[in-house]
Amino acid sequence: MELSLGLVLVVVLVGFAVGYFSALFGVGGGVIMVPFMVLVVGLTQHTAEGTSLLVIIPTAIIGVSVHLRKGFVSPAKGLLIGAGGVVGALLGASLALRIEEDSLTKTFALFVIVFGARTAFQGWKLRRAAS
Amino acid sequence: MSRATERVYLVVVGLLGGLLGGLLGVGGGIVMVPLLVIVAGVSQHEAHATSLAAIIPIAIAGAARFGFSGELDVTAAVFLVVGSLVGAPLGARMMAGISEGTLKILFGVLSAAIGGVLLWS
Numbered sequence: 513m514e515l516s517l518g519l520v521l522v523v524v525l526v527g528f529a530v531g532y533f534s535a536l537f538g539v540g541g542g543v544i545m546v547p548f549m550v551l552v553v554g555l556t557q558h559t560a561e562g563t564s565l566l567v568i569i570p571t572a573i574i575g576v577s578v579h580l581r582k583g584f585v586s587p588a589k590g591l592l593i594g595a596g597g598v599v600g601a602l603l604g605a606s607l608a609l610r611i612e613e614d615s616l617t618k619t620f621a622l623f624v625i626v627f628g629a630r631t632a633f634q635g636w637k638l639r640r641a642a643s
Numbered sequence: 644m645s646r647a648t649e650r651v652y653l654v655v656v657g658l659l660g661g662l663l664g665g666l667l668g669v670g671g672g673i674v675m676v677p678l679l680v681i682v683a684g685v686s687q688h689e690a691h692a693t694s695l696a697a698i699i700p701i702a703i704a705g706a707a708r709f710g711f712s713g714e715l716d717v718t719a720a721v722f723l724v725v726g727s728l729v730g731a732p733l734g735a736r737m738m739a740g741i742s743e744g745t746l747k748i749l750f751g752v753l754s755a756a757i758g759g760v761l762l763w764s
Contacts, residue, residue, distance in 0.1 A: 513719040520722055527726025534727065535734030537750055538691030540670015540698050541727070543757050549719060559716050561668025562709025566720045568670050568702035571727040576696045578735035584692035589685070592650055593657035593675065593697035598704040600661025600671075605708035608666045618762060625758030627677035632751025635687075638744030 513553050523553065530567070535575030540568040561608060644683070652683060657697055665705040670698040673754055680747075687746045691738060 513519075526548050530541035542564040549560035579585050644652065656678045660671030672694040679690040709715060738746065 513716050513722075515718070523719060523722040524726040527723035528730040529726075530723065531727030531730025532734035532737075533730075533753075534670070534672075535695065535731040536691070536738045537672065537734075537753060538676050538694035538698075539672030540664065540702060542664070542667065542669025543673065543761075545723065546668045549716070553716075553719055555716050555719065556714075558709065558712070558714040562706060562712075562714035563716045563720050563723075564668040565664070565702045565706035565709060566715055566717075567723045567727060568698060569706060570724050571731050572670065572695050572698045572702060574728055575731040575735045576692065576699065578732050579692035579695060579738070582692075582735075582739045584688050584739070585696050586685070586689055586693045587696070589653055589679075589683075590693045590696035592653035593660065593679075593693065594700040596654035596657025596659075597661035597664070597671065597697050597701035598657075600658040600663075601665035601701045601704040602661075602708055604662040604665025604667075605705045606665070607662075608668070609709070609712055609714070621758045621761035623758070624673055625755050625762070627681065628751045628754025628756075628758060630751070631677055631680065631687075631754065632748050635744045635747025635749075635751060638747060639742070642742070642744060 513555070519553070527567070531571050531575070534568070534571050535578065540564070541571065542568060558609060565605075649683060656683075657701075660694070660697065661701045661704070664698070664701045665708065668705070668709070670695075671701055672698055673757060676750065677754070687743050687750065688738065691746070691750070
């Protein structure tokens with residue numbers, strides 16, 4: 513990354529938004545970071561992906577520590593998911609370093625839209641039932 | 644779902660989340676959260692928190708693999724982390740303060756928007 517005061521400020525602000533969304537939604541925040549690092553910071557796709565994962569480590573640890581104190585984390589489930597996750601991540605990262613991921617991204621996008629719409633609809637029903 | 648089936652299912656959820664995480668450089672939570680809520684019947688709050696916990700080993704394994712190929716920019720990472728460590732506790736407290744229904748709507752809208760951006764880009 514080429515250092516300039518303006519860019520550093522923007523990167524820190526984006527980092528803030530990433531941390532906030534990550535802990536609120538239980539996601540890594542890479543969906544914001546990867547395009548940002550490619551388009552604004554000027555990193556290559558692969559370096560942006562690796563850097564995103566690196567940032568996610570401390571961010572998720574801090575977010576989880578607050579969720580743990582509030583009693584929202586299920587450690588037994590987290591361990592099982594994490595065990596599968598490590599295998600998946602190693603496979604996925606090796607694959608990413610070798611191929612163009614475009615068709616996979618589109619498949620993933622459709623999945624996310626369908627499940628997102630369903631989740632929002634359930635939330636709407638819950639709120640309507642509560643009011 | 645029996646307990647054994649649930650265990651296998653959770654490992655598969657992790658596999659899918661990790662695969663996506665490693666492939667796209669993200670955490671994989673956008674896939675793991677709905678899989679936990681819709682199929683495993685976990686509450687939205689527990690799914691967010693547990694997904695975030697599972698993201699820690701996923702990100703460590705993924706970052707190690709990319710790092711092994713020299714695909715890391717430590718300077719960018721440091722400045723992003725400076726911001727994210729301030730944002731994360733605020734986001735976590737925000738989650739604790741909102742209802743199940745509202746959290747579902749927010750997650751659903753975010754998820755659909757991310758899917759739309761990915762499909763369009």
